[in-house]
Amino acid sequence: MLDLKKLQNQFDEVSQKLKNKKVDEETLKKLADLFALLKKEKTILEELQAFQNKFSKELASAQDKEELRTKLSENKIKINEQNQKVNVLENELENIAHAIPNIPDDIVPVGEDENENVEIKKVLTPPNFDFKPKEHHDLGESLDWLDFTRGVKISGSRFCVLKNEGALLSRALVNYMIDFNRSRGFDFVNVPYLVNSATMFGTGQLPKFKDDMYKVDDEDLYLISTSEIPVTNLYSGEILASESLPIKMTCYSACFRKEAGSAGRDTRGIIRQHQFEKVELVSITKPEQSDSVFNEMVECASDLLSSLGLAHRHLMLCTGDLGFSAAKTIDLEVWIPSQNKYREISSVSNCRDFQARRAKIRYKNEQGKNKLVHTLNGSSLAVGRTLVAIMENYQDREGKIIIPDVLRKYF
Secondary structure (H helix, E strand, O other), X not given: OOOHHHHHHOHHHHHHHHHHOOOOHHHHHHHHHHHHHHHHHHHHHHHXXXXXXXXXXXXXXXXXXXXXHHHHHHHHHHHHHHXXXXXXXXXXXXHHHHOOOOOOOOOOOOOOOHHHOEEEEEEOOXXXXXXXXXXXXXXXXXXXXXXXXXXXXXXXXXXXXEOHHHHHHHHHHHHHHHHHHHHOOOEEEOOOOEEOHHHHHHOOOOOOOHHHOOEOOOOOOEEOOOOHHHHHHHHOOOEEEHHHOOEEEEEEEEEEOOOOOOOOOOOOOOOOOOEEEEEEEEEEEOHHHHHHHHHHHHHXXXXXXXXXXXXXXXXXXXXXXXXXXXXXXXXXXEEEHHHOEEEEEEEEEEOOOHHHHHHOOEEEOOOOOEEEOEEEEEEEEEHHHHHHHHHHHOEOOOOOEOOOHHHHHHO
């Protein structure tokens, strides 16, 4: 959640940054008006409280005790009424703030959409085929690795069954990713796939993205859309010791998304599914650690792709493409030969204290004061998309797939 004091004290600067992240002016104007009204009502409350404090002390020595007692009683009623006014305004302000995204860092380029993201660098060179490369779904069906017909039969559109070496390759990727991330200092955790609404709120999925979540009827439980949600919230409501930070974790999970608004996009294949698997990186740090840990996470995901021999590029997302909770994000896009372009396979974000404020995750600093941590998350990697990239980049003329050397021991 936004730092409302910062929004109040630096309204023009913050509101401009939020406009760059597509927050409409009407919402910002409403916030500004609410702030002004809240400030006015709080001043009235403080004056009433000051009166009560001052004359309560003078009651014992007052010449006309009854008159003063009457005034204090009347003033107390006014305090209660004013408290209610302030509480209503604070709740209204907070409800609006819950749906407002994080403030982008100054380094984030201003842009309208994904077309204005900035390429930072390319890593490795895409393969040069002397034949026309097939798409992964054609390869998968011909090798009996991917069964879309039965996936649709048992579940519906955007579901697929992995079979034979395709299922083995997927499992090999998960195990390799976990081992790779652990070698980089990320502790492995295994978490539930069902979480409550407070957990969803903590990382910013609720209330804004409610329509993209799968909810269990008549229970306060949601299927996770990413393991970032439960892993970050492992420490919700806690005050961590300074020396315990940074906490760096990796987690494998299935993920579930309704993909609301994605009609017509990637309808063939397994690039965009309602259920998919992902190995995630999550870090909880002191504010002064978060930039260096962010770089570690980007390097970890990039080096993982390089170890698989997959050409990819780094992109800095612009303000218009930045996620709700993110202050800055670097996407890694892997080369997909059949599409002759790079496609997103990892997204690493620094959320600063935005999620920590919502989830109430703090640490005790060297001065003994409770401060908000910074939270970071990133895919390392999306398993299905890595499977797609390997199938397409490692295909031969006959439509067979060569398994990368680093994965062979997992078979």
